[in-house]
Amino acid sequence: MALEHAILVSLSEQPASGLELTRRFDRSIGFFWSATHQQIYRVLARMERDAWVHARTVAQHGRADKKVYAVTPAGGRELARWIGSPMAGDPFRSEVAVRLRGASYGDRSAVLAEVRGLRAEHATRLAHYELLEKRDFPDPAALSGHDLDVYLVLRGGIRLERFWVGWLTEYLDAHGPYDGSDHGADA
Amino acid sequence: MALEHAILVSLSEQPASGLELTRRFDRSIGFFWSATHQQIYRVLARMERDAWVHARTVAQHGRADKKVYAVTPAGGRELARWIGSPMAGDPFRSEVAVRLRGASYGDRSAVLAEVRGLRAEHATRLAHYELLEKRDFPDPAALSGHDLDVYLVLRGGIRLERFWVGWLTEYLDAHGPYDGSDHGADA
């Protein structure tokens, strides 16, 4: 549904091959949209068929040739059309929430341990994002246009990680009359 | 992947028919997991085949018969197993984020209008959740067990809606040198 458009955004920022796109989807774009390389290749093929992108084969130093994709005018029009189309809120689908709600039907202490691990992961990611923010956007007030958009999406990632850390902490506090530190391994 | 387990949680709380489950997935459970009735019927059939649930046909007043499903011991064991299995963080996949990042390739003012509408929706939902919190959980400190879990998941919904309202507000503030109020209709 939207992978095509995520790819159009990414290729508009900078043309890339399938594998390069895959790496982006494991990094910056991947903060809010993930995709495997197979899916990307398949969608790229369809987009090329529809003339939304155009491939240019590039011979490389020692490696295999790569096909570098760039957005065509038709692709740009499609992206602009989609950007302006009505926006639906993202459906929130959380396996974690299902588990938390069902915790009393399983091993509560195991769930608490998992939640501690999960909170640690989110805290790590949050720290990483905050580092990126400081490093890449020292003066947010000076930003505008696409740079500002990139910054604001990073801000969204930061806010989201804070949501997770906050919620999981509330969960642990409510269920654990223990202290916040771990007597065990994780966290 | 997890719809089976979401259904197990819901049926553990209270047995239900396919349509009743569908309504739950449009309400409380649906805050963090959505499913259409077709999908629910299909998964229920598979779960019955695997003996995770057992159906009892119930004749009704005037309406058509319904099949009320309840969790079997085997289903309870499966749920307990899943609850205790390693928990992966929920992948965050946001079409909204893709649009915000790509806004400069389309009509910026249209995006801003959409974002204002979206923020209004999230604010409405937040108010609704906060009402539920006050009405159903006047004394959270007294909760324990499954009731506490239900409350904490609602708290997650509240925190998530606050995330959305906060982020979208930051986006609008950064892009709109206008005031926060709307000269138009939404917001």
Place this chain on the structure above:
DNA sequence: ACCACCTATGCAACTCGTTGCACAGAGTGG
């Protein structure tokens, strides 16, 4: 009597996404 609508269940076809595997060229180490 007829039509429209509601509850309740379900099938079929399709899209989206994941997983596992394949293949080809090129560099690296034994």
Place this chain on the structure above:
DNA sequence: CCACTCTGTGCAACGAGTTGCATAGGTGGT
């Protein structure tokens, strides 16, 4: 030279989820 690994591209099969439609009984309006 052979096996291994890395990059780069791709197919096939499957599972998850959505959309559209079908059916069957009951209820209420005209």
